Amino acid sequence: MNAVALGIPQVGDASSRLAHTGGQGTAAASAPGRTDSPWLLDTYGRRARDLRVSLTDKCNLRCTYCMPAEGLNWLPGNELLTDDELMRVVGIAVHELGIEEIRFTGGEPLLRKGIVDLIGRVGQLNPRPEISLTTNGIGFARRARDFVAAGLDRVNISLDSLDPETFRQLTRRPRLADVIDALAAAAEAGLSPVKINTVLLRGVNDHEAADLLQFSVERGYQLRFIEQMPLDAGHSWTRSGMVTADEIQAALAQRFTLTPHDSARMGAPAELFTVDGGPATVGIIASVTRPFCGDCDRTRLTADGQVRTCLFSAQETDLRALLRGGGSDEQIADAWRVATWGKLPGHGINDPSFLQPDRPMSAIGG
Numbered sequence: 001m002n003a004v005a006l007g008i009p010q011v012g013d014a015s016s017r018l019a020h021t022g023g024q025g026t027a028a029a030s031a032p033g034r035t036d037s038p039w040l041l042d043t044y045g046r047r048a049r050d051l052r053v054s055l056t057d058k059c060n061l062r063c064t065y066c067m068p069a070e071g072l073n074w075l076p077g078n079e080l081l082t083d084d085e086l087m088r089v090v091g092i093a094v095h096e097l098g099i100e101e102i103r104f105t106g107g108e109p110l111l112r113k114g115i116v117d118l119i120g121r122v123g124q125l126n127p128r129p130e131i132s133l134t135t136n137g138i139g140f141a142r143r144a145r146d147f148v149a150a151g152l153d154r155v156n157i158s159l160d161s162l163d164p165e166t167f168r169q170l171t172r173r174p175r176l177a178d179v180i181d182a183l184a185a186a187a188e189a190g191l192s193p194v195k196i197n198t199v200l201l202r203g204v205n206d207h208e209a210a211d212l213l214q215f216s217v218e219r220g221y222q223l224r225f226i227e228q229m230p231l232d233a234g235h236s237w238t239r240s241g242m243v244t245a246d247e248i249q250a251a252l253a254q255r256f257t258l259t260p261h262d263s264a265r266m267g268a269p270a271e272l273f274t275v276d277g278g279p280a281t282v283g284i285i286a287s288v289t290r291p292f293c294g295d296c297d298r299t300r301l302t303a304d305g306q307v308r309t310c311l312f313s314a315q316e317t318d319l320r321a322l323l324r325g326g327g328s329d330e331q332i333a334d335a336w337r338v339a340t341w342g343k344l345p346g347h348g349i350n351d352p353s354f355l356q357p358d359r360p361m362s363a364i365g366g
């Protein structure tokens, strides 16, 4: 059953009503059946606590499974939230809506001027949220200590190949050494655990699964494989092309003994395995073949100020219009609550009627 079948208003309706009338509607008034809890609740019993904030849709890599070689039509500068607008929204999320973690992403978040200041400003919020970053690592090494001094708590660095030539083909840039340096600098700066995100592509880098794990275990990094999702700009994803979680597990089992880790998942997307008896672990994020939507605790803010309740949402809620139209903090918070109340039970990738969202991963914020 979906939100429409449940009679839940479409999120765009509610937010635009607030935006256009300047109405003082409360979340309870705007979404039938919703209690007047301040939190970001949905009709399936989930609560969003983890906010992914995209700082830009631009990237300095061109991973073949994400972006075309020529790049995309970047968002015009005046459509991006300014630092002050962004901080106002993040402040509302933390103070009014109970968000507990802020993860900066993109595009490539390190391309955003002022990212260090933004981290510092988020670190001043009370209660202070956890602050994390997902990055391709380029340019991270020389700034790692600045990020930590500003308040960065955790980092995920993306790395799909240890072979310079495969890395260059896959990302269309010869920057493997930068990423390796970024990982070392993150550890040296005291970030722990340093996590690695890896996407495997059939016939390109899938033979490297065990090597990537070996590399990570030897250096104390925590590796997480992510199943490739239908979020590429070229809409070229195919189910048969995707390397599945089962295949990844089987490939790793040829070299390592993997034992399901007994820690509760707590909304975390990765299924964790202990490697060779531990303490090292490896995660597999089976977004497609073993979806974990029932435990989802995420909400997303695009660089142009749109709230998405899911990577695969077909709808967005325009907070930028509220911000720039003189909306109050309570109106912005209410629009977000109503959007969340309309969150669907799952991403629907495995439904016959699934349609890939218009925005690619890079423009949503991975």
Ligand code: SAM
Pocket: 059, 065, 066, 105, 106, 107, 108, 109, 134, 135, 136, 137, 156, 157, 158, 197, 198, 199, 226, 227, 228, 229, 230, 231, 232, 361, 362, 365, 366
């Ligand atoms: N540029 C940063 C980075 O490389 O980590 C942050 C944004 S990137 C979109 C975040 C993560 O999403 C990366 O680990 C990337 O490999 C992953 N990603 C991109 N497209 C994907 C897709 N279609 N399926 C699964 N993961 C994807």
